[in-house]
Amino acid sequence: MAPAPTIPGFEQRRVLVADGVALHAAVGGSGTPIVLLHGFPQTHLMWRQVAADLAADHTVICPDLRGYGASDKPADPDGTAYAKRTMAADTVALARALGHDRFALAGHDRGALVAFRAGLDHPGAVTHLACLDVLPTLDMWDVMHGTSAAVGFHLYLMAQPPGLPEQLIAAAPDAFFGHFLDLWSADPASTPPEVRAAYLAACRAAVPSIVADYRASAGIDLEHDRADREAGRRLAMPVTVLQQDWGAALGFDARARWSGWAADLAHSTVDCGHFMAEEAPELVTAALRELLRR
Template sequence: MAPTIPDFDYHRVPVADGVALHTAVGGTGSPIVLLHGFPQTHLMWRHVAADLAADHTVICPDLRGYGASDKPAGTADGTAYAKRAMAADIVALARALGHDRFALAGHDRGALVAFRAGLDHPAAITHLACLDVLPTLDMWQVMHGTTAAIGFHLYLMAQPPGLPEQMISAAPDAFFGHFLDIWHQNPQAIPTDIRAAYLDACRNAVPSIVADYRASATIDVEHDQADKDAGSRLRMPVTVLQQDWGAVLGFDAATLWRAWAPDLHHSTVSCGHFMAEEAPTDISRALRDLLAR
């Protein structure tokens, strides 16, 4: 039986034509939506969600194209997996569950969806947290030279349809497992059953995961650039938590984020990439601090 977040109820919520999101909901109180990253599912939030559910309604979906949520076919123009479409899914999800306004936190890919939701739906997002990521436009600008090798998967999945899907589908457990193995500092943070659930989910979602990443090299860049040119900003309180990988790639993450978020709290966390699993107490505390702003 697949792992679940204990004491959470599970729903399948339609959010767009042909797309329903597999969603765990628990707790009572003001709502917060938690979005997972790659190569994971909503289960990455299991510790933080259980903590926040003591006084919040906590909503943890699998993103479009991931986990047990629907996986529409990619489109030539990238719109099916544009973060704009994925952000609209989340606003529709919250609304379907009775919440017109909600706090939103995302990790990795989920943070990119959260970032886009904050720009596209400012009236809906009360507070925003982004964990261990840069906005797409900035990410491509700081990746350069040999240090960019750490993001080889970004370039692989940006290629036209066909080759990336074939290569990854030939050895999906090796590909996705590689990131689960190298991106942590504490291997016990992702136990065997959770790791197996992540690999099972990814194995069955290669085309949609690639389409999500391909969109970040095409249409998502266009959307970010248009917002930057228009002077769009995140007007809600924003918290950004990151590893100190700016020291490796040679950039100041706080400065890059502050250009988008005037009301920013930025800090580094002493753990690996999977911070909600490696340092859940720290992440819960940071989210509670954000919600108090």
């Protein structure tokens, strides 16, 4: 059997971040630190090209989020284990355990929601923030309506009470997760077969925790975002957002949505599929380097 793919030159670490929860992380390079958080249905491997470039002059930390990949997958008896607040605390604890009290942070998709929450909850730790192809949870639910919301059917499926979503997805996990790898990619060749196989294997082993992550976004994450909006909390650090032009399809202004959360905002619409760190790694790397100069 071929070995599992890795980010060349990166050390594989296992780091305790909470009581009984450890994250798997790939760590490489040297210099000022940046943490890269992956999205669904992927692992830290989605950053392989961006991370290798940034490692030339930065310490790059690429964890699997709790519940994903090779990281721990705790049970979720009270609906808080996969709150983005909890996962953001994981990220800060990971960086500190590796010697970094302050760090830049970039996330894609689910990882971007964790990064967003980390920026709000830990402004003293997060120096720069990048969010790729996502809206904050509160805004996401605001704009999803009518038949156009069918593109997000998985959001509604995994928001259901425990039981049915897990059973349905576990019955055909490769078909379910593979559907999104295919549907959301403008360039399937950007994900090599061995990486795709690694994504599917990781998701197959993590159905309950992935569902719990999404369920949190229809519950506790929404509560946290709503409380922050009512309190007028905003992101204090420089923020970069890269998005596809899906705002036009769903009838909202993505830049305006993000401007409500970030005063120092650089928002760009990009011409590629959802998996932009794999489809357009040079573009993403350039945007992150520009962010770090702000």
